[in-house]
Amino acid sequence: MAKPEAWDVAIAGAGIIGCACAAAAAEAGLRTLLIEAGVPGGGTTAAGMGHIVAMDDSPAQFALTRYSQQLWQQLAPELPRQVEYERCGTLWLAGDEDEWRLAAAKREAYRAQGVPAEMLDARALAAAEPHLRPGLAGAMLAPEDGVLYPPAAAKFFLDRARARGARLLAGECQRIEARGLRLRDGTQVAAGEVIIATGTRAAELAPGAAIAPRKGHLLITDRYPGRLHHQLVELGYLRSAHALSEDSVAFNLQPRLSGQILIGSSRQFGAATAEVEPAMLARMLQRAIEFMPGLAAMSCVRAWTGFRPATPDKLPLIGPVEDPPHVWLAAGHEGLGITTATGTAALLLAQLTGQAAAIPYTPYLPSRKTEAVLEHA
Amino acid sequence: MARAAITVIGAGPAGLAAAVCAAECGRRVVLVDENPLPGGQIWRAKKNLPAIETEPWRRRAQAAGVEWRTGCQAAQATPERLWLESAGEAETLAWEQLILATGARELLLPFPGWTLPNCCGAGGLQALVKAGLAIAGQRVVVAGSGPLTLAVAAYLQQQGARVLLVAEQAAPMQAAAAALLLFSSPARVRQAWRMRDALRGVEIQAGCWVEAAEGAERLQRVRLRRGRRRWSLECDYLACGFGLRPNSELGQLLGCALNAEAGLQVDRWQQTSVARIWCAGDASGVAGVEAALLAGQIAGYAAAGRQDLAAAFIARRDRQQRASRRLLRRLALRQELRRLAADDTWFCRCEDVPIGEAQAYASWREAKLQTRCGMGACQGRICGAAGRFLWGWEAAGVRPPIVPVRVGTLALTETGEAQ
Ligand SMILES: Cc1cc2nc3c(=O)[nH]c(=O)nc-3n(C[C@H](O)[C@H](O)[C@H](O)COP(=O)(O)OP(=O)(O)OC[C@H]3O[C@@H](n4cnc5c(N)ncnc54)[C@H](O)[C@@H]3O)c2cc1C
Numbered sequence: 178m179a180k181p182e183a184w185d186v187a188i189a190g191a192g193i194i195g196c197a198c199a200a201a202a203a204e205a206g207l208r209t210l211l212i213e214a215g216v217p218g219g220g221t222t223a224a225g226m227g228h229i230v231a232m233d234d235s236p237a238q239f240a241l242t243r244y245s246q247q248l249w250q251q252l253a254p255e256l257p258r259q260v261e262y263e264r265c266g267t268l269w270l271a272g273d274e275d276e277w278r279l280a281a282a283k284r285e286a287y288r289a290q291g292v293p294a295e296m297l298d299a300r301a302l303a304a305a306e307p308h309l310r311p312g313l314a315g316a317m318l319a320p321e322d323g324v325l326y327p328p329a330a331a332k333f334f335l336d337r338a339r340a341r342g343a344r345l346l347a348g349e350c351q352r353i354e355a356r357g358l359r360l361r362d363g364t365q366v367a368a369g370e371v372i373i374a375t376g377t378r379a380a381e382l383a384p385g386a387a388i389a390p391r392k393g394h395l396l397i398t399d400r401y402p403g404r405l406h407h408q409l410v411e412l413g414y415l416r417s418a419h420a421l422s423e424d425s426v427a428f429n430l431q432p433r434l435s436g437q438i439l440i441g442s443s444r445q446f447g448a449a450t451a452e453v454e455p456a457m458l459a460r461m462l463q464r465a466i467e468f469m470p471g472l473a474a475m476s477c478v479r480a481w482t483g484f485r486p487a488t489p490d491k492l493p494l495i496g497p498v499e500d501p502p503h504v505w506l507a508a509g510h511e512g513l514g515i516t517t518a519t520g521t522a523a524l525l526l527a528q529l530t531g532q533a534a535a536i537p538y539t540p541y542l543p544s545r546k547t548e549a550v551l552e553h554a
Numbered sequence: 555m556a557r558a559a560i561t562v563i564g565a566g567p568a569g570l571a572a573a574v575c576a577a578e579c580g581r582r583v584v585l586v587d588e589n590p591l592p593g594g595q596i597w598r599a600k601k602n603l604p605a606i607e608t609e610p611w612r613r614r615a616q617a618a619g620v621e622w623r624t625g626c627q628a629a630q631a632t633p634e635r636l637w638l639e640s641a642g643e644a645e646t647l648a649w650e651q652l653i654l655a656t657g658a659r660e661l662l663l664p665f666p667g668w669t670l671p672n673c674c675g676a677g678g679l680q681a682l683v684k685a686g687l688a689i690a691g692q693r694v695v696v697a698g699s700g701p702l703t704l705a706v707a708a709y710l711q712q713q714g715a716r717v718l719l720v721a722e723q724a725a726p727m728q729a730a731a732a733a734l735l736l737f738s739s740p741a742r743v744r745q746a747w748r749m750r751d752a753l754r755g756v757e758i759q760a761g762c763w764v765e766a767a768e769g770a771e772r773l774q775r776v777r778l779r780r781g782r783r784r785w786s787l788e789c790d791y792l793a794c795g796f797g798l799r800p801n802s803e804l805g806q807l808l809g810c811a812l813n814a815e816a817g818l819q820v821d822r823w824q825q826t827s828v829a830r831i832w833c834a835g836d837a838s839g840v841a842g843v844e845a846a847l848l849a850g851q852i853a854g855y856a857a858a859g860r861q862d863l864a865a866a867f868i869a870r871r872d873r874q875q876r877a878s879r880r881l882l883r884r885l886a887l888r889q890e891l892r893r894l895a896a897d898d899t900w901f902c903r904c905e906d907v908p909i910g911e912a913q914a915y916a917s918w919r920e921a922k923l924q925t926r927c928g929m930g931a932c933q934g935r936i937c938g939a940a941g942r943f944l945w946g947w948e949a950a951g952v953r954p955p956i957v958p959v960r961v962g963t964l965a966l967t968e969t970g971e972a973q
């Protein structure tokens with residue numbers, strides 16, 4: 178048998194995170210191998226909504242999402258048509274006066290970080306999205322947020338990595354070894370560094386990685402061009418502050434380039450199977466119809482589910498594992514991994530190659546103490 | 555929310571027979587079908603007139619107290635409930651026993667021009683005519699494969715169309731052998747003779763297929779091929795279908811196992827692999843109207859707990875199914891059909907994905923993810939089956955809704971409440 182080829186970096190998992198890391202590694206001149214057990218981009222990435230969003234639940238989350246969003250903006254001119262990247266902005270909807278105050282506070286938080294944000298009063302909101310129910314107090318507009326189609330974005334990174342010499346190997350990583358890793362079929366992969374980007378399954382290769390699958394439902398409508406212009410998200414979750422253990426739904430609506438509307442979303446822990454659950458779906462859709470009554474009469478074509486890789490403190494794990502020394506984690510991105518794929522790849526590569534990072538990476542180190550935080554949509 | 559004892563989905567021959575037999579055993583039966591009138595595909599009503607063949611079944615159903623839900627689609631199912639949508643309303647229906655008689659649909663294969671206006675499936679054109687399309691005097695080419703093309707050609711001819719050609723892709727020897735099998739039962743003989751009358755003077759060619767449909771805004775001519783010979787034929791309509799494939803989605807949602815024909819697997823009592831669920835007719839494997847009626851009666855009696863009554867139909871059903879299977883085996887699709895499409899031929903017409911783009915991927919799953927083929931309104935009913943034939947792509951799992959429905963319908967909770 179020929180001597181196994183030695184790679185600088187082997188990446189387990191070709192979801193959007195693994196693909197983004199592969200592109201960054203290959204760009205840094207590293208000989209990169211990407212290993213995928215299924216279809217590239219076919220895991221959680223295939224199920225995600227593709228909202229590129231700055232999210233301010235915590236300062237660390239805000240820093241990473243904003244940084245990542247700016248990286249997406251830089252990439253925009255290079256993204257192929259199939260990625261369907263569009264800077265449509267997010268409207269954070271305030272249902273009443275209390276939420277309007279929350280929206281104003283949110284705007285201040287954005288402003289403080291230099292992130293553009295504007296307030297839309299009830300009338301401006303109705304003009305911006307005429308199909309919303311009357312009587313909403315208004316909204317905060319985050320104009321730099323956007324949307325894209327996640328599987329095509331993953332493929333964009335994969336193609337980029339391959340164009341710079343990276344290779345994709347079909348196989349399932351079974352365990353980490355001293356000089357690389359071993360696949361289930363017995364293949365040995367020799368690599369100087371190993372990056373674990375297997376999403377919800379990261380703990381199989383990195384014992385101790387606190388990542389739990391968190392199920393979500395989505396539904397897509399037929400084509401209704403011009404019905405919806407922004408990504409819509411309800412602010413109400415801030416007040417209801419669902420506990421981590423509770424099933425919840427929140428109003429979340431996304432315009433697709435095709436004219437289709439993506440309706441989200443639900444959050445469940447402990448759901449074992451990927452089946453669409455009619456009760457959860459119904460709850461989610463009822464919430465959506467409360468905000469946009471016209472949705473009820475629109476035709477829908479498909480519902481599906483996905484599992485978010487969730488950590489207790491809602492921040493991803495980006496950096497070295499404690500042991501062994503050549504193993505890195507890039508996983509646990511919960512409901513923000515499409516957004517933060519760009520930032521994750523940049524921060525991980527900075528650590529791996531010993532370069533300076535654009536933002537501090539300590540909040541995301543796997544060695545941090547994670548504590549449960551309150552929940553959002 | 556509504557309750558039902560035995561719920562039958564599909565009011566074609568199989569579903570009608572099942573509903574009648576179960577109701578005649580004294581069971582409460584609800585019969586659901588998306589069409590305004592019962593009859594299914596073969597006995598499809600013409601405008602508002604039911605087909606004559608449905609009448610005896612409809613009368614028996616009425617006498618036995620079968621409740622009708624016509625114009626009503628089943629879109630989603632759980633082990634307890636069905637989500638139904640009709641023109642104005644949505645509801646959930648509790649079911650205790652379910653008989654799936656959802657029939658089959660046509661296999662359409664892509665060739666250049668197949669999406670031009672006035673090109674449709676064979677059964678598709680027949681349905682359009684029954685719905686009121688004026689076909690008298692129009693020049694029609696019927697092509698593809700299977701007994702359905704002959705039946706459709708005969709029907710169109712009777713409606714005054716000028717059927718220029720029936721093109722059967724199977725080789726002449728195979729087609730002839732298949733034609734002989736059409737005479738395997740008295741009912742088939744009668745049907746065959748009626749067809750023969752209607753088709754007198756119509757050119758029928760075996761080993762012949764459509765290579766392309768051409769026209770500016772709509773179909774103007776088809777390009778045909780037979781052996782080495784290639785020629786064009788001017789026409790107004792092309793009715794082209796390559797056989798039938800079972801509608802198994804509802805059963806799949808409920809976890810029913812599939813058989814080798816991609817229909818729902820059933821035992822001798824038409825029971826599926828899942829308790830309380832039966833399946834009859836084309837949905838468990840395409841076998842034609844006689845077999846559908848027999849299987850429907852077995853399913854209806856068996857679901858009502860009357861195996862003793864069902865037993866009488868088993869031998870005849872098996873004979874019919876064997877005959878149909880022998881016939882369909884003769885009509886296996888030829889290799890050339892895999893190479894008709896050009897790179898820019900549409901593969902998925904819902905999402906505008908050309909063949910060239912789709913075939914770059916190794917699997918249905920990957921192609922769907924990257925090109926969104928199969929993710930549009932028909933949810934891969936057409937291109938999924940084509941991909942299986944063209945490239946051996948494995949089918950993906952079924953997700954609700956199985957037909958497009960209003961968001962509000964799926965927003966109904968299990969108990970049928972809207973809020
Ligand atoms: C309903 C829903 C909505 C969402 N909406 C958004 C949104 O709007 N915006 C946003 O930013 N994020 C969103 N997300 C989150 C986002 O989708 C995820 O955070 C992101 O896709 C995670 O990517 P990943 O690469 O870590 O995981 P994955 O995409 O799951 O990739 C992991 C890959 O590893 C492979 N793999 C696993 N184990 C092995 C092994 N042993 N060997 C080899 N390969 C292996 C898998 O096959 C898979 O392809 C949403 C998620 C869900 C479920």
Ligand SMILES: Cc1cc2nc3c(=O)[nH]c(=O)nc-3n(C[C@H](O)[C@H](O)[C@H](O)COP(=O)(O)OP(=O)(O)OC[C@H]3O[C@@H](n4cnc5c(N)ncnc54)[C@H](O)[C@@H]3O)c2cc1C
Pocket residue numbers: 563564565566567568569586587588589593594595596597626627628629655656657658659660676677678680681702705706709798801804834835836837840841842843846956957
């Ligand atoms: C388009 C077409 C045309 C045909 N024309 C002929 C012909 O002219 N001559 C001939 O010999 N054979 C014809 N056949 C074949 C013939 O219909 C069958 O072999 C046989 O009659 C099958 O009967 P069935 O009861 O199993 O199904 P079908 O007659 O197909 O009845 C199934 C019924 O279930 C309904 N249904 C399916 N899913 C749902 C749902 N989710 N909710 C509500 N309702 C649903 C359908 O609308 C249909 O009315 C045709 C088949 C097709 C597909």
